[in-house]
Amino acid sequence: MRGIDPTRSAALTEADRLMTICNACRYCEGLCAVFPAMEKHRTFGEGDLNYLANLCHQCGACYSDCQYSPPHEFNVNVPSALSKVRNDSYEQYAWPRAFAGAFARNGLFITLLASGSVAAFIAGFVALRDPAVLFGHHAGDFYKLMPHNAMVAIFGTVFIYAILALTMSLRAFWRDINGAGSGAAVAEATHDAGHLTYLGGGGGGCTSENEKPSAQRRIFHHLTFYGFMFCFASTSVATVYHYALGWHAPYPLTSLPVLLGIIGGVGLLAGPAGLFLLAQKRDPVLVDRPRLGMDVAFLTMLFLTALTGFALMLLRDSSAMGLLLAIHLGVVLGLFLSLPYGKFVHGMYRYLALVKFNKEG
């Protein structure tokens, strides 16, 4: 309803229009963090809108509860408008800027990264080792195919790059939203993120699949997130075993790294599969349809990471191990490379937005 600013994107202009309506209504203030945060403003700058967009968990409750949603002439659809701003913000804060385009055609980008990584490992094994070694029996000893130090060098470098790129992006975001935090705010944000407090529609549940509130998305997201964390823990424990204790892989099935990996792997199979199936049932008006590929790409990468990991574990004593190892390492490398340029970033931005929200109370 305010004047149009020609320098603003259509997504920001629409989000500004909606926040102005919502701020005069405020009926949704009990649903999540977005609306109380909105109420601290009378006008909305670009940083404010990027902050609100990243606070939104896309639960959909404010759409089904809204008396102004379409076909009402006010045409209020906050989940859709904020998802567009949010996805734009990933692009906007991408580091280096040259990679911003990765978000626009994310499915293609990640497919290329993953398949390229897999191909590189297969080619590397074939080129550097005797093909007979690739298809030989090694009793689960991966290091016969690739020395431990080589693995660490490759994955360590990529991981450090991913952390650097994410840090640079998050710094830009934090500056833009006028970020502020404290120890207590970090603790509360960690709680909110860990519990997915705001994927609950304020208590009614997530209304994304249909008007009936449901906890399904929250459950599958928990499986995904904690599955990821268990896998991360598995790798961390294995690193300690290797360097601190001198215990080298392969580890037995009952060892801590393998058990953690199994638990995490189950989560990473069930969680992404569930989220993918729910996304198919989701009301298309709620989402940023052109960029749904980003969600699918990330879910697929997580699912494939777990799937190839299990295949490797089950068949590590067979002649398929070499090929499976190349595929698994390729998928994981693809995942790592894509972390700063895919859906993974949503957790980071949202976490920072939650820190600011909790700081401002």
Add this chain to the structure above:
Amino acid sequence: MNINEIFDVVVAGGGNAALCAAITAARAGRKVVVLEGAPQFYRGGNTRHTRNLRCAHDGTASNMAGPYDPAEFLDDLYRVTGGETDKALAQLTIARSHELIPWMNKQGVFFQPPLGGTLSLGKTNAFFLGGGRGMLNALYRQAESLGVVCVYDAMVTALNVENGFFVSATIKFDGAEKEVRGRTFVAACGGFEANIEWLREYWGDAADNFIIRGTPYNRGAVLRMLLDKGVMPVGDPTQCHAIALDARAPKFDGGIATRLDSVVFGIMVNRDGQRFYDEGEEIWPKRYAIWGRLIAQQPDQIGYSILDSKSIHMFMPSIYPAIVAGTIGELASKLELDPVAVEKTVADFNAAVQPGTFDHTVLDDCRTEGLAIPKSHWARKIDTPPYYAYPLRPGITFTYLGVRVNEESRMILADGKLAANMFAAGEIMAGNVLGKGYLAGIGMTIGAVFGRLAGEGAAKHARN
């Protein structure tokens, strides 16, 4: 769906009262049909624009500060209605209001604590999570899970009623007239606030300039039929609840987001650039409800709230931008008012402002002296550019005319006899309890209490 069968309970309307009646009757095992005149999106009449209900409670209700004692509730009701209430029904409303939160919870309705901008109603009112539409969605889900047949776009066009005995309702459905028969009838389909022609009977041409806050479907068709069939009326037919809202609001269904509470922070002028009422007379909530009527009495039913930059951030933000200018004369021109007249009004006002300590949360000592129309509180000079203005029109929330009911929510006929099988709930009978004035959340309370009573009564009657 088969609407050809004979239902135990036929409910006209699809808001809070209708759903409370339908759910209650269905829970008692009755076959219920809900005839909602609006399309599915617009279902629920005024309920879709509500956000809370008022209830007596002992202080243990979650999400509420308390307690809110029944006697205090009754006092509040007496105060706003000036005693225009049926005492027995008022007491019944209040006595049964304390059951509403647990009952609603059981139907799947969630409540939330009042947060920012909720006007210090935390003690008296329970807030629906996500507002009235969220609450309606829960009630519809519950009704449908209990087997209630809900028909949309089903405006009642005729009632077959003989001597206070309901036989059937005719609806216009899918382009054809259809007769829906039932053993009992619950009228829960609101007032006539969206029926401009009806409003014109009392307000003349001024009604054309009214903005209706709810959907265009609140036309009062069933109310008129019932009165024509000899049901006893209640409430002043000429009266409606009107607030001041932004003149740029849509003609219908703008709801809460178009209201403006800027009036007290500046001055109000009419089309001729003249002030017409003491802007500092009353504190919220009363002032909220008087300005609609005051503007309705002005030429062309329009008023302009004029402020300066000291005050522009002191009220809830509006969805429409303020009109802004560097001088009062320029502001008047932008409003298409006579700049000379407005400049003189502002100058006279500024000259009359007395020194004081401004505090908009109390009746402060900032006032004017020597004006024919004083501003008795919150009077500050309008002297700090830029200057701002909002055009305001009357926004009609609901009408007071209804049908008389007894403690069972059963309709009373003009001759004083009870209707055999007809009940009423919600806005269509709210005038029994709220003869005039307004108390935040009371409409939802009356709707839910009498909706449940009507459901109980209809369920009992349909069995006999």
